[in-house]
Amino acid sequence: MTGPVAVGSAYAGQPARAVRTVRAGWKAGVALVVATVLALLGGCGVPAEDQPRAVTPPPVPFPSTATAAPTAAETGAVTEVLYFSRDERLVPVIRRADQVPALDAQLRALLAGPTPAERDDGLTSALPGAFTSAVVELVDGLARVTVGLTAVDTGRIDGRLAYGQIVCTLSARTDVTAVLFLEGGTPLSVPRADGSLSSGPLTAADYAVLINPR
Helix, strand or coil, X not given: CCCCCCCCHHHCCCCHXXXXXXXXXXXXXXHHHHHHHHHHHHHCCCCCCCCCCCCXXXXXXXXXXXXXXXXXXXXXXXXXXXXXXXXXXXXXXXXXECCCCCHHHHHHHHHHCCCHHHHHCCCECCCCCCXXXXXXXXXXXXXXXXEEECCCCCCCCCHHHHHHHHHHHHHCCCCCXXXXXXXXXXXXXXXXXXXXXXXXXXXXXXXXXXXXXX
């Protein structure tokens, strides 16, 4: 077995000229490697600098190419259709939910109005100020909506849109065939799209000319 080799022992007993030659060749090789590395750095666009300089880090958090996780409203298993208004027209809005909402829950969502994102899209609601209250029950496919009317005539001219929002929203459900409005237990005459009054059951067809498909 060969024992440890001391540094420089490879040159022991060699003539001085040979040692100098070997060392000179080694230094030339090192210089060549350094020159090659500098050339590669220059080719990569990294400039050489005489003095060190401070490096400013990018603002945090760092940019990411990953897409944001969808909200629950975007990933629900079922759709919920609500009708709002824009430019004197009825506009359907599709929201997503984990399950089919109850009839009264869908009416409450409609009465709550558009979300901030929907408002940014120009959507509004004709319902605020139209009623003091509104409740709904489903009887053999007929959505019976009992409303409390405002005591003072505010001169509203968007009554067609207000009633149309409710009719189109509720009749978009598979369990609703028509919508009937009542006040104090008595059928209420409400305006249809053409301005005529009706105290009977209404469907989306009664407001079709006002519907804008987005």
